[in-house]
Amino acid sequence: MVQYELPRLPYEYDELEPFIDKETMEIHHQKHHQSYVDGLNTSLEQIGGSSHPQYISSILSDLNSIPESGRNAINFFGGGFENHKLYWEIMTPDGTKFPSGKLEDAINVYFDSFENFKKIFSTKATTIQGSGWCWLVFNQTYNKIEIITTSNQTSPWTTQKIPLLGLDVWEHAYYLKYQNKRPDYVDAWWNVVNWDYVENRFSELTV
DSSP states (O other), X not given: OOOOOOOOOSXXXXXXXXXXXXXXXXXXXXXXXXXXXXXXXXXXXXXTGGGOOSOHXXXXXXXXXXXXHXXXXXXXXXXXXXXXXXXXXXBOXXXXXXXXXHHHHHHHHHHSSHHHHHHHHHHHHHXXXXXXXXXXXXXXXXXXXXXXXXXXXXOGXXXXXXXXXXEEOSGGGTHHHHTTOXXXXXXXXXXXXXXXXXXXXXXXXXX
8 A cells, every 4th residue: 555654845944934934834744734644544544545556646536436435534635635745845935926938828828917817816715715725727628727726625636637736725824924814825825836846737738
């Protein structure tokens, strides 16, 4: 059975300050993400995980392959693991403020401009009821990018859409610094988006 482990961050806990504080990063990574890692490993073991050797994104893309008794747990813990893994990767302390290349072109086609894309994305992120995520995804069926939201830890993979950029709007992602001011957290987060990484993900899909 595949044993999942907590991924290392590509930067130090304090390097996203002042936008995301060190204490939040430590708790979010060491406690919350670790709990999803542990929950995923336990859930796979309970359903006989040796019969599901694929990586978790493949499993999430075909949840019907999971015994019904374990489907909700795999969706939650597997989504929590994979969502957070991408969340860390799409942030950086020294990224550019704007996308470029094919991704910039696609954003201009489907959202008119980068500023309009940010406005739509931010509005969707701030108005999620309860806990969840806001995503920029690649819709393979229609060969286009889209903005979607998911509740709790549900992954875009469960709808066969490939996540390119994901923003965690669970309170544990921002409450220590921003309290109940989710819009302030969303505004600050744009300063640490790793557009080079997101562009590379997109380019690999559209060669």
